[in-house]
Amino acid sequence: MSAPVARTTRLDAAASVERPLIVANVSRRRFLQGVSALGGLVLAVGYRSAGGAQEAKKYGADGMPNGWVDNPLAFVSVAVDGTVTIVCHRSEMGQGVRTGMPMIVADELEADWKRVRIAQAPGDEKKFGNQDTDGSRSTRHFFEPMRRCGAAARTMLEAAAAERWKVPVSEVEAKNHEVVHRPTRRRLGFGSLAKAAAGRPVPARETLRLKDPKQFRYIGKGQLKLVDGRDIVSGKAQYGIDTRLDGMLYAVVARPPVYGGKVASFEATEALKVPGVQKVVQIEDSPPPAHFNPLGGVAVIARNTWAAMQGRQALKITWDDGPNAGYDSVAFKTTLEESAHKPGKVVRNDGDFAAAAAGAARRLEAEYYIPHLAHATMEAPAATVRITNGKCEVWGCFQSPQAARDLVAKRLGMSADDVIVHVTLLGGGFGRKSKPDYAIEAAVLSKAVDGKPVKVTWTRDDDLHNGYYHTVSVEHLEAGVDARGKPVAWLHRSVAPTIISTFNPAAKNEAPFELGMGVINVPFAIPNVRIENPEATAHTRIGWFRSVSNIPHAFAVQSFVAELAAAAGRDPKDFLLEVIGPARQVSPEMLSDTWNHGESPERYPVDTGRLRRVAEVAAREAGWGKTLPKGRALGIAAHYSFVSYIAAVVEVAVDDKGMLTIPRVDMAVDCGACVNPDRVRAQMEGACVMGVGIATLGEISFKGGRVEQDNFNSYQVTRMAEAPRDIRVHIIPGDYRKPMGGVGEPGVPPIPPALCNAIFAATGKRIRRLPIRDQLKA
Amino acid sequence: MIPLEINGKRQNIDLPGETPLLWTLRDELGLTGTKFGCGMALCGACTVHLDGQAVRSCVTPISTAANKKVVTIEAIGNAPVGKTLQAAWVDLGVPQCGYCQAGQIMSAAALLAHNAKPTDAQIDEAMSGNICRCGTYTRIRAAIKQAVAKRGGTQ
Numbered sequence: 001m002s003a004p005v006a007r008t009t010r011l012d013a014a015a016s017v018e019r020p021l022i023v024a025n026v027s028r029r030r031f032l033q034g035v036s037a038l039g040g041l042v043l044a045v046g047y048r049s050a051g052g053a054q055e056a057k058k059y060g061a062d063g064m065p066n067g068w069v070d071n072p073l074a075f076v077s078v079a080v081d082g083t084v085t086i087v088c089h090r091s092e093m094g095q096g097v098r099t100g101m102p103m104i105v106a107d108e109l110e111a112d113w114k115r116v117r118i119a120q121a122p123g124d125e126k127k128f129g130n131q132d133t134d135g136s137r138s139t140r141h142f143f144e145p146m147r148r149c150g151a152a153a154r155t156m157l158e159a160a161a162a163e164r165w166k167v168p169v170s171e172v173e174a175k176n177h178e179v180v181h182r183p184t185r186r187r188l189g190f191g192s193l194a195k196a197a198a199g200r201p202v203p204a205r206e207t208l209r210l211k212d213p214k215q216f217r218y219i220g221k222g223q224l225k226l227v228d229g230r231d232i233v234s235g236k237a238q239y240g241i242d243t244r245l246d247g248m249l250y251a252v253v254a255r256p257p258v259y260g261g262k263v264a265s266f267e268a269t270e271a272l273k274v275p276g277v278q279k280v281v282q283i284e285d286s287p288p289p290a291h292f293n294p295l296g297g298v299a300v301i302a303r304n305t306w307a308a309m310q311g312r313q314a315l316k317i318t319w320d321d322g323p324n325a326g327y328d329s330v331a332f333k334t335t336l337e338e339s340a341h342k343p344g345k346v347v348r349n350d351g352d353f354a355a356a357a358a359g360a361a362r363r364l365e366a367e368y369y370i371p372h373l374a375h376a377t378m379e380a381p382a383a384t385v386r387i388t389n390g391k392c393e394v395w396g397c398f399q400s401p402q403a404a405r406d407l408v409a410k411r412l413g414m415s416a417d418d419v420i421v422h423v424t425l426l427g428g429g430f431g432r433k434s435k436p437d438y439a440i441e442a443a444v445l446s447k448a449v450d451g452k453p454v455k456v457t458w459t460r461d462d463d464l465h466n467g468y469y470h471t472v473s474v475e476h477l478e479a480g481v482d483a484r485g486k487p488v489a490w491l492h493r494s495v496a497p498t499i500i501s502t503f504n505p506a507a508k509n510e511a512p513f514e515l516g517m518g519v520i521n522v523p524f525a526i527p528n529v530r531i532e533n534p535e536a537t538a539h540t541r542i543g544w545f546r547s548v549s550n551i552p553h554a555f556a557v558q559s560f561v562a563e564l565a566a567a568a569g570r571d572p573k574d575f576l577l578e579v580i581g582p583a584r585q586v587s588p589e590m591l592s593d594t595w596n597h598g599e600s601p602e603r604y605p606v607d608t609g610r611l612r613r614v615a616e617v618a619a620r621e622a623g624w625g626k627t628l629p630k631g632r633a634l635g636i637a638a639h640y641s642f643v644s645y646i647a648a649v650v651e652v653a654v655d656d657k658g659m660l661t662i663p664r665v666d667m668a669v670d671c672g673a674c675v676n677p678d679r680v681r682a683q684m685e686g687a688c689v690m691g692v693g694i695a696t697l698g699e700i701s702f703k704g705g706r707v708e709q710d711n712f713n714s715y716q717v718t719r720m721a722e723a724p725r726d727i728r729v730h731i732i733p734g735d736y737r738k739p740m741g742g743v744g745e746p747g748v749p750p751i752p753p754a755l756c757n758a759i760f761a762a763t764g765k766r767i768r769r770l771p772i773r774d775q776l777k778a
Numbered sequence: 779m780i781p782l783e784i785n786g787k788r789q790n791i792d793l794p795g796e797t798p799l800l801w802t803l804r805d806e807l808g809l810t811g812t813k814f815g816c817g818m819a820l821c822g823a824c825t826v827h828l829d830g831q832a833v834r835s836c837v838t839p840i841s842t843a844a845n846k847k848v849v850t851i852e853a854i855g856n857a858p859v860g861k862t863l864q865a866a867w868v869d870l871g872v873p874q875c876g877y878c879q880a881g882q883i884m885s886a887a888a889l890l891a892h893n894a895k896p897t898d899a900q901i902d903e904a905m906s907g908n909i910c911r912c913g914t915y916t917r918i919r920a921a922i923k924q925a926v927a928k929r930g931g932t933q
């Protein structure tokens with residue numbers, strides 16, 4: 001058997017990209033990379049190291065490490081048989097990017113989708129531009145570059161045909177995998193032009209002729225099936241955990257159960273007696289900050305995964321738990337609450353909250369708690385590494401293959417040029433697989449067995465015990481309202497350990513990107529707004545989880561608005577619209593938001609008209625105001641995140657015993673124009689189910705520094721019976737000339753508050769602490 | 779040596795009898811379509827058929843599978859019900875990441891093999907052991923119903 005096994009070839013871009021017969025002429029390339037000023041590894045969510053003179057601020061893809069590339073030579077190849085291979089450089093984790101991104105290229109190229117093959121790019125940002133598949137950015141950052149790639153390749157094919165026919169290029173036109181000479185109706189297939197086109201210069205960017213959106217064949221139509229659909233349903237699709245190489249060994253690792261802990265001593269005699277176990281290797285611990293380093297521990301390498309797991313069980317390890325051994329979620333909740341009751345760092349201040357609140361007709365306050373969460377991707381982290389002849393190859397489910405490449409190289413003391421990272425499909429990502437600690441583990445272990453291929457598999461308890469958790473937070477809100485109940489003063493104190501603590505242990509305040517996720521950039525028509533951020537200390541690895549800080553912020557803000565509506569005796573939807581205020585464009589800077597999801601404040605102002613509209617559409621489609629039987633009611637929430645606007649109306653049914661079911665959810669989404677509307681719908685449906693899980697079941701808690709949940713029995717996620725029966729997604733039509741918004745994440749934040757608002761409407765019970773679990777039980 | 783019949787092929791496996799079928803399929807036989815999600819019969823990702831019944835291969839020792847017929851996702855398309863389900867899955871765009879879907883299809887195939895026209899409650903019941911972290915449940919249910927309709931609800 002050759003390695004890797006044949007089935008991985010579909011994902012093996014290196015092979016396809018360097019195919020001989022391609023539209024390619026590297027020496028004459030005129031395309032330049034759009035390169036970010038930021039070198040090195042920069043946090044996906046926009047963390048930049050402090051200090052140093054900032055160059056002119058860059059936004060969008062320009063602001064990402066290695067920016068964007070629109071070079072058709074990197075992305076498109078045409079074989080003589082006419083097969084068009086399009087490289088997808090972003091990671092597929094269920095968002096449909098391997099369908100959507102190539103579809104953009106194919107459309108501008110006038111390729112026939114049936115003759116398009118997709119190759120997955122290895123981690124190589126110099127060649128492909130930023131590959132960090134995170135932050136709901138792929139489509140909005142690469143729609144234009146991918147269009148240009150397709151248009152440039154099309155232009156090269158057209159020029160080759162014109163040359164062959166000796167006619168002016170203005171008389172020819174690519175149409176459905178052929179180039180047509182209009183006056184004579186002569187035609188040449190892409191395949192027959194491949195060689196000639198490969199000799200053409202790449203046209204300059206400014207000369208490209210892009211399609212009028214009315215001419216799109218695939219973009220926005222939603223008629224194409226997923227490129228990996230057939231492989232998925234027949235078990236052929238290759239995930240990180242599926243890599244198989246000749247002579248490969250299998251490893252699992254016992255990691256320190258407490259963050260910052262390490263191995264004090266261990267005894268491997270029994271483990272080595274387990275049939276199939278070959279070697280036990282200690283992985284050096286990496287003291288905090290965690291960054292993307294492995295946590296260290298003891299690895300068992302065996303003939304198969306099961307033997308490795310049995311061997312691990314037989315290890316006797318004494319841990320030195322270190323300073324976080326006291327981390328206790330019950331006590332920490334109190335700590336956060338105490339902080340939330342005292343003033344903290346002021347991060348936005350409009351008007352005079354204190355004076356306005358003092359003069360208000362009535363004052364209200366509420367406090368919300370959202371626990372740690374684990375990504376619990378269905379496929380836990382997995383990576384395989386082989387080191388031969390000074391080269392290292394890595395296979396795995398990576399959201400950020402360039403980070404995997406750089407960090408493996410660093411750990412092995414190699415040049416990144418000698419490390420190849422192959423990206424498999426990801427069995428879910430949600431932010432967890434942006435952190436390639438597991439790739440480094442596999443590299444260390446391969447090195448320990450003389451470069452033999454080693455696959456590291458994380459078990460579910462590894463995944464839950466040693467994650468990069470969503471933060472834990474207390475959100476304290478106060479309002480002063482006028483005689484009609486309308487808020488005139490708004491105070492929000494948000495307290496949560498910051499993601500930055502994973503990189504800098506001194507960090508105790510939320511970073512601009514966290515505050516800009518729905519705590520400061522709330523565009524309400526309230527004159528006196530004060531947002532404070534008291535300090536919080538992290539005691540575990542905090543990471544970004546699908547929609548990140550929007551989860552607690554939206555839960556608190558949208559619940560509190562509904563609480564104010566109830567106090568005023570008003571309809572929650574009408575009241576929400578009134579609090580949002582009239583349609584207007586608000587500069588993020590006016591909201592003290594310097595981050596704005598990494599996007600330009602001019603191109604992406606906060607548009608309250610769009611926020612209003614999604615709320616109105618979701619309400620209308622859900623039949624807001626309809627009469628429902630006892631125990632059934634609707635709740636609404638609307639939230640702006642990842643430069644998209646999403647509202648949800650959740651219908652709940654709560655029976656006498658407090659059993660909750662969700663007959664229906666209506667979601668309205670305005671993400672600008674869509675490339676693949678069916679995947680936008682799918683992302684909303686998935687976000688809805690995940691939001692329901694966060695609201696009803698999800699909680700990671702610590703005791704003695706250790707996570708208390710081990711598997712899906714104690715860390716529960718939504719199953720079919722508890723999921724909404726019917727999820728209706730209403731997409732607001734967009735304009736392809738306007739900036740696009742994100743889709744993968746922003747569906748999550750409105751769901752928990754809409755659900756809890758519905759529960760309140762149905763039962764009068766207000767949920768302020770997630771998860772709901774048995775709080776509705778009589 | 780443990781005699782196994784996997785997707786119609788008989789083979790003898792040289793592993794301890796307590797080795798789970800899951801890891802035997804994946805690591806020893808290269809049938810990686812069957813997925814690992816929890817190892818404790820909690821998620822359904824590893825579902826295969828053992829003499830036509832859906833079982834969690836992560837908790838099924840190969841000794842219990844000996845001399846029984848094992849069918850995995852790689853071969854379920856050979857059965858009409860499996861083929862119809864796969865087609866419905868593709869047609870309705872059920873998969874997101876797709877990782878859970880082998881298990882989902884195996885559970886659905888076992889359901890439809892025994893109950894040609896399941897009610898919603900029966901679908902929920904049969905599928906309750908299968909987690910989809912991407913949240914594709916509404917489409918899974920729709921795809922099962924589409925497959926039922928295509929098969930005309932006959933046994």
Ligand code: FES
Nearest residue numbers: 815816817822836
């Ligand atoms: S892996 Fe077997 S049920 Fe989860």
Ligand code: FES
Nearest residue numbers: 876878910911912
């Ligand atoms: S499709 Fe991703 S877990 Fe089900």
